[in-house]
Every structure is written in C-alpha cells, then in structure tokens.
Amino acid sequence: MLSIVKRILGQMKNDKRSLGLLLFAPLLILTLLFFILGDSNYLPxxxxxxxxxxxxxxxxxxxxxxxxxxxxxxxxxxxxxxxxxxxxxxxxxxxxxxxxxxxxxxxxxxxxxxxxxxxxxxxxxxxxxxVYETSGDNQLDSLGYIFLGVISFFFVFILSGMSFVRERFGQTLERMLMTPISRIDVIGGYTLGYGLLAALQSVVIILYAVYGLQLQVEGSVALCTLVMILMAFSAVSVGALVSIFANNELQLVQFIPVIIIPQIFFSGLIPIDTIPFGLGNLCYLTPIYYGCTALEMIMIQGKGFSEIWPWLLGSVVFIGVLFLANVIALKKYRRL
Amino acid sequence: MKIEICDVNKAFKQQQVLKQISLTIDTGRIFCLLGASGSGKTTLLRIMMGAIPMDDGSVTIGGTAVPNRQLLSEMGYMPQNEALYEELSVWENLKFFSGLQRLHRQKFEADAVALLQIVDMAACKNKLIRDCSGGMKKRISLAVALIHKPKLLVLDEPTVGVDPVLRRKIWLYLKQLRNEGTTILVTTHAMDEVTQCDDAALLRNGHIIARDTVKNLINQTPDGNIEELFFMDNQSEAEVASC
CATH class of the missing domain: 3.40.190 (D-Maltodextrin-Binding Protein; domain 2)
Structure with a gap:
C-alpha cells in the first residue's frame, strides 16, 4: 500500500504541470468567482x-x-x-x-x-x-462554500478518474495485479495517495479563500479544512469507481456532466426541501451534499464540531462504501 | 515450476478463443508459445496467471491451482506493451514493483544494479520513462519482471523492438536463468526466436497444433524452417476461411 502511495506522489513530483493544475487552477477559478460575485460597485x-x-x-x-x-x-x-x-x-x-x-x-x-x-x-x-417570491434565503454572495466544495471535488475527480483509466489502458494496473498485492491494498494505496494530494489541494484552496480572498468564515477554519479533506477523499473514490465504467479517456470526460452536475444540484445551490417528488432525498447519494452542508453550517452559521458531526460521519460512511465498491469492482481485473 | 494446463476453454462473447487447450510445461525449460497475432497466446497467458477466468478446465502451477495470490510472488510477468509509469524514472519503476513484491530495500538495491547492467540500462537509471526509446522501455520492462527473482518467468513477446546485439545478450541471460532452475515461458510470432527455446507449442485459432521439443519440431519440417509447421497442417485453409 505504501509503495503505491509513494509511487503516486513520485509521479506527481515528476509531472509538474499536473501538480500545478491541481493546486493553482482552482485558485484561479475561485479568484474569478470572487470578482464576479463580489463587490461590483453596482449602483442600485x-x-x-x-x-x-x-x-x-x-x-x-x-x-x-x-x-x-x-x-x-x-x-x-x-x-x-x-x-x-x-x-x-x-x-x-x-x-x-x-x-x-x-x-x-x-x-x-x-x-x-x-x-x-x-x-x-x-x-x-x-x-x-x-414581486416574485422565491423560497429559501440564499443570496448569491453567501454561496462561496458551494464553489469551494464543487471546484475541489471536480478537480480531484478528474485527477483520480483519469489516472485510473490511464493505468488500465497502459496495462500497468494488470501488471500491478500480477503481484501478490491484495485488492484492498491497491484501492487503499490509490485512495490514500491521491487523497493526500487532494488534501493538499483542499488546504491550499481554503487558505487562499479565507486569507487571500477574505471569504467570511463564521466558524473554525480548521474544521472547514477537515470537511474539505473528507470531501476530497470521496472525490478520489468516486473518480476511481467511475473510471471502471469508462472504456477510455473520452468516456470519462463524458461522465463529468453525469456525475458532477447532479452534485451541484444537491450542493445547496437549490434548497433541498423544495425539490419535488421527494427527489431531494437523492442528496444522500451525493458525497458533495455532506461536505457542502457541513461547510455551510461552519462558514455561514458558525456551527462547531458537535453540530456538524452527522455530516462528517455521512462523508466517512460514503468513503467507506465507495472503497468497498472499488475493491469489488477490481475483481474485473483479477479474480483474487 | 511445472505448469499443467488441462482442457481449458475460453470464449469472449460469441468468439471461442481457446478450445480444449491441454499443455504441460516442465521445470527449468524455456518454453515457447508460437502463434500468429490473434491466435490466443496472450489470453492463454492471462488465464495461466489468473488475471481472467477460464470457462472450464484447470491450470496448476507447481502443484497449486490457479488463481492463487501467493503464486504470483513466484511469477514474473512482462506484458506485451511496456506497462511502465511514464512519469517515473527507471529506478523508481523498479522500486515500485519491487515494493509490491515486498522486497527488502538493501536486497532490492543490489539486485536492481545488477539487473540494469544486464539490460544495459545502468547508465540512465534516473531517466524518466517518457524520455526513453521503445527498445529501452522493453529492456526496463524485462528488468521489472525479473526484479524479485521469480521461479517462473512469463514473457509476452519480449524481444520485439530490441536490437540484435542486445537480443543475444537477453537470450544468454534467460538461458543462464534457466540453468539456475527458472522456468521461462515466452510467446512470440517471430519464428527465428524459437530456435533459442527448448520446447515449443504452436497455437492457431485456439488449438494447439503441435507441441514438442524445438529440435524435434524442426526435424519434422522438410527444410528445417519451423514456419513450415503452420503450412503443413491440412486444417489451415478451412479455418482461415471460417474467419
């Protein structure tokens, strides 16, 4: 497991551009959003x-x-x-x-x-x-937390999904499985390796948002970081799982709208209790729901760990379920 | 390690790739699986290693039934394409795969230096794979397969794209390994490679059409050219037509 973690970090170290994209592209987008949503000096x-x-x-x-x-x-x-x-x-x-x-x-x-x-x-x-009453009291200014969550999730999903697809088509996955390593170790190493990178990204994003862009955080920044890291880990697992259903890189890219856009629906952009036909309950299937709800509670409502732990637990359970699903899905490449 | 393949069948969707394959490969021999592309060589290798399930039949290696995870630590596998990590250096690739085999670091370092010398890559061990040529990748891939000193070596087209000087060197090394008791299974569609091997089986359209020592096989042909075996079989025309 440790060999895989080391290998992933080594690969990233030698691929500076991917690392740069992982760390700085989200910052670029956040900065852009900040200016778009921020103080525009609009005279009403x-x-x-x-x-x-x-x-x-x-x-x-x-x-x-x-x-x-x-x-x-x-x-x-x-x-x-x-x-x-x-x-x-x-x-x-x-x-x-x-x-x-x-x-x-x-x-x-x-x-x-x-x-x-x-x-x-x-x-x-x-x-x-x-004149036109809409429900919910979100104002666009207070949606910073959604973008924090979605952007980080998006980049990590692509990173882990792509590397898994490439690993399958370069046959390095097959070669890796032709050693006595267990499937749990493969998925564990993968989740941990890319999870560490994703965690690094989360820390960079949150620090930049809070101290660079002066995003208002009512609660603890450390707790925000923890939520972001958990969300990043679930993004790694989702990416790995989706890559199994993608036969090539193109298909993985095609999966992005299928996977990412529903996540945005349930991230808090649309109040979940107003979604008809009980479709709001689908939010429990989207990892971003747990992360973004917890982020909202910390950043907007200033809640602490004692109030947000159910959502953290939800994230952890989600990661666990995806982990098992990935371990089982790997059977496709080696029976044991 | 003795390999026994017994009545193995394998179909992908409708297409029957392997039909009733039975084969015994003895310990300490270089065995060549010979066949045109698409004849099922790689599928047979994958089944033997337990990567894909067979429809029916059985494979045992050294008395242990496949699939078995511990068995994989006794095997070294070199796939047809290089299957190396482009972003890692030669050394890092070796280190990663040795880590999967749980080798000790000191032992790894000594072995890896010796191995790289054999495949003539010692000078550029810190080069990234993406900067290596096709032939270099092939050699590194071979080194990766050998890093844990396997008792059974499975090489899928090992010398394609390797220059003649190095090819001879690799064969010499493989023979040395065989003399130390390693069983080596090689697939190829290059007929001249066969003469380097001890035994050979000819695979066509999922059937084994001949299996003997290379010496005997060559004696069966009219002009000593092993390629002739593919043309001597009277079934050939009918099966090509059915495709």
Missing amino acids: QITVVDMNEKFVTELENHATVIAVTEKPGAADYLEANGIDALIWTDTTDTHIDLLEKSSKSAAALEAIQETNKALQPSQNELIIDY
Whole structure:
C-alpha cells in the first residue's frame, strides 16, 4: 500500500504541470468567482414615493434615486423601468418592494440599510415585499462554500478518474495485479495517495479563500479544512469507481456532466426541501451534499464540531462504501 | 515450476478463443508459445496467471491451482506493451514493483544494479520513462519482471523492438536463468526466436497444433524452417476461411 502511495506522489513530483493544475487552477477559478460575485460597485436604482428629503439626500449617496409623488403599481413599474426597488410609506410602516431575490435586490437593500443607519434607525418598521417570491434565503454572495466544495471535488475527480483509466489502458494496473498485492491494498494505496494530494489541494484552496480572498468564515477554519479533506477523499473514490465504467479517456470526460452536475444540484445551490417528488432525498447519494452542508453550517452559521458531526460521519460512511465498491469492482481485473 | 494446463476453454462473447487447450510445461525449460497475432497466446497467458477466468478446465502451477495470490510472488510477468509509469524514472519503476513484491530495500538495491547492467540500462537509471526509446522501455520492462527473482518467468513477446546485439545478450541471460532452475515461458510470432527455446507449442485459432521439443519440431519440417509447421497442417485453409 505504501509503495503505491509513494509511487503516486513520485509521479506527481515528476509531472509538474499536473501538480500545478491541481493546486493553482482552482485558485484561479475561485479568484474569478470572487470578482464576479463580489463587490461590483453596482449602483442600485431606487424609486422613492413621497419620502422626506433627508432620507432621499442620504439615499442618493448609495444609489441612483428617482423621486415620484404617486405610488405606481410595484410589479409593472419595476419591471418596465428596470428599477431595483420601490420605497413608499403608509401611516405606520416603510415598505420596500423588490422584483425578486438577486444580487441587484441585495445591493438595493444594502443601500437602504446604509441610509437608515446614517439617519439613526427610523421608528417605522421596514416591510420587504418581493414581486416574485422565491423560497429559501440564499443570496448569491453567501454561496462561496458551494464553489469551494464543487471546484475541489471536480478537480480531484478528474485527477483520480483519469489516472485510473490511464493505468488500465497502459496495462500497468494488470501488471500491478500480477503481484501478490491484495485488492484492498491497491484501492487503499490509490485512495490514500491521491487523497493526500487532494488534501493538499483542499488546504491550499481554503487558505487562499479565507486569507487571500477574505471569504467570511463564521466558524473554525480548521474544521472547514477537515470537511474539505473528507470531501476530497470521496472525490478520489468516486473518480476511481467511475473510471471502471469508462472504456477510455473520452468516456470519462463524458461522465463529468453525469456525475458532477447532479452534485451541484444537491450542493445547496437549490434548497433541498423544495425539490419535488421527494427527489431531494437523492442528496444522500451525493458525497458533495455532506461536505457542502457541513461547510455551510461552519462558514455561514458558525456551527462547531458537535453540530456538524452527522455530516462528517455521512462523508466517512460514503468513503467507506465507495472503497468497498472499488475493491469489488477490481475483481474485473483479477479474480483474487 | 511445472505448469499443467488441462482442457481449458475460453470464449469472449460469441468468439471461442481457446478450445480444449491441454499443455504441460516442465521445470527449468524455456518454453515457447508460437502463434500468429490473434491466435490466443496472450489470453492463454492471462488465464495461466489468473488475471481472467477460464470457462472450464484447470491450470496448476507447481502443484497449486490457479488463481492463487501467493503464486504470483513466484511469477514474473512482462506484458506485451511496456506497462511502465511514464512519469517515473527507471529506478523508481523498479522500486515500485519491487515494493509490491515486498522486497527488502538493501536486497532490492543490489539486485536492481545488477539487473540494469544486464539490460544495459545502468547508465540512465534516473531517466524518466517518457524520455526513453521503445527498445529501452522493453529492456526496463524485462528488468521489472525479473526484479524479485521469480521461479517462473512469463514473457509476452519480449524481444520485439530490441536490437540484435542486445537480443543475444537477453537470450544468454534467460538461458543462464534457466540453468539456475527458472522456468521461462515466452510467446512470440517471430519464428527465428524459437530456435533459442527448448520446447515449443504452436497455437492457431485456439488449438494447439503441435507441441514438442524445438529440435524435434524442426526435424519434422522438410527444410528445417519451423514456419513450415503452420503450412503443413491440412486444417489451415478451412479455418482461415471460417474467419
């Protein structure tokens, strides 16, 4: 088993470009995402209906303000004019109408909140209405954890799947199995070898995201790293298992959308309890669900080990099941 | 190690690749499995080593029934293509496969140096495989098969792409191994290689059409050319037609 681990690390050491791609390509993508999703200095367009002048002046520091005297119908008005928010007051409350949950709405809300903060909190309660109500309260800004998980999973999956396919077609797998080594040792060595590389990648990604891109983490960074490492190990096992069903490199690439895209569905991008027909339960079959849920709990909700352990356990069980499946699947190449 | 193959049949999907193969290979001989490409040589080797299951029949090596994992530590296998790790150096490849055989490090180092000398690769042991030529890969692949001093050596077309000088050297070494008691099984479709072997079996379309010592086989032919054996068999025309 140790020989295989050493060999995999040696192979990587001599293949600098693959190693570079493994470690730095995710960082490149994360950086790109950071700029795409990050602070874009977008000036929201906000229409105010008959509000006091102080409020309007302050709001103009944060947004493009259009003042009207009569309240239009929110839905038609927002849609037709490309306005992000409509503010109006009745006797007791201040109402904010928004079109839908999006980063633009978020920017408009932020501008209004900034204004309120500057003006001392108003006594009026803010009532926020969306024209198109969507369930869940994720805002794109808080989805960093999904991308952390998905990107790392993706790269590791390709790495381990490809090397296994290449090993089968270069017949080195057959040669390896024509020694007294047990199948458990082969899969164990493989999982551990690529798992170590994947763990290294996870650490690099998380450190870069937290300290380089200043991604907000409420809970412990170390715990995040642990979750990422577990997810990376499951990605290695998934890659190895899928490679058995791929007859060549092309087919493995074709498996990427089949395997990776459903993972993204269940990673938290779509709230699982809103998926119809109980299809949400499929999430238990996707390793990324366990990882991303745990990451969300740590990074957004600031939860600790005592609260996230069921998801960690889920990851571990998943790795175990895949490990056994791989050991059995290797029977195809040697009967013992 | 004596190999006994008994009534082995093997079919892939509809195609019957091996038909009722029975063969005995004696200890301490160089045995040549001769046949055209596609005649089932490699399939037979794979069955013998336990890589793929036979449909029926049995194989025993040194009295142990195949498949057996411990038996694999007594065998050295050199596949038809090189099956080496491109990103590793010559030395690292040897080290990896010796690790799978659980060799001790000091013993490995001494053996590996000697082996590389024999295959004439000692000077470039730190070269990466991806930078090696085809002939070099072949030699390294042979060294990998020999690293754990197996009692049974299975070589699938070992000297294809090796230059004549080195080829002679390799044959000399194989004969030396045989004299030390190693059983060597070689497949080839190059007829001139056969003369280097002690015994030979001719495989065609999944049948063994002849099996004897090389000397006797050559005596059967009209002009001493072992290739003639493939043409002397009267079945040949019919079977080629059926394909």
